[in-house]
Amino acid sequence: METFRLSNGVEIPLLGYGVFQVSPEECERCVTDALSVGYRLIDTAQAYFNEEGVGNAWRKSGQKREDLFLVTKVWISNAGEEKAAKSIDESLRKLQTEYIDLLLIHQAYGDVFGTWRAMEKAYRDGKVRAIGVSNFQAGRFFDFAHYVEVKPMVNQLQCNTLIQQTGIEPIHAAFGTKMMAWGPLGGQGVDSIVKSEQLAGIGAKYGKSAAQVALRWLTQRGIVAIPKSTHKERMAQNFDIFNFSLTDEEMAQIATMNQHDTGTINFSDPQFVKYLIETYG
């Protein structure tokens, strides 16, 4: 497994397994399968309601805690210093661990500065090894990162071969922030990537699928990819990407496939913000 170091020196795997929309009942089985395939980074969130499944799976797997990299996220209903602090303890309990490897603010709404103060405290207290944000688009990210004391080590964004997030790269670089890609296979629109003839054509040379090329492309950009699948054979396929490398020409060819650089969700759209706040805030 290829890894790199976050700005505070913490080593993070370049590939992980995500459990968005995996039911609480199925989550334990899926994470058990993912760990047996070889994944060590597991990406969950308070809002996925399956942190217990992740906790049960890793506990029963016999894996050493220090060999795993557990990621979770504070949801907007837990925004603010006091509520966020309580929710971090709750996540620790559900994940059955004394520390979280990477804790993110899930969405850029509510009292994010209060949430961050709770996360900075948890970081200093050793409950969390690294802290970051998710879905903070360029302007919001710049404002936030400028004013907080501990700079976000990660920004997890929708990112894949069709949504390349190139515009935010220099802003991340200014704060030493690394990108993590959610929806690395296209999420709901998975077919546009896993059935891409262009990606399959590149993969044919290496005996790799379009999905594998898409994930390799992200990791070769130095972006952590966290594909989700409930099928063990797909988990294995998605994991098998570190025994080939794309050439500079192939990387450049895929770069031309960019369709919506900043993603398909407009996080500044008042209707979207209203929906999230009214539903979950």
Ligand SMILES: NC(=O)c1ccc[n+]([C@@H]2O[C@H](COP(=O)([O-])OP(=O)(O)OC[C@H]3O[C@@H](n4cnc5c(N)ncnc54)[C@H](OP(=O)(O)O)[C@@H]3O)[C@@H](O)[C@H]2O)c1
């Ligand atoms: N921070 C955020 O706001 C946020 C938002 C969304 C997601 N995430 C994180 O990112 C992770 C991944 O994102 P995602 O779940 O939205 O999308 P994704 O990983 O890009 O795509 C998942 C879809 O691809 C299918 N799939 C997986 N591997 C495949 C393969 N090799 N061939 C064909 N189809 C394949 C899956 O189906 P099957 O399951 O049926 O195999 C599922 O429908 C999530 O699980 C979550 O941890 C974070």
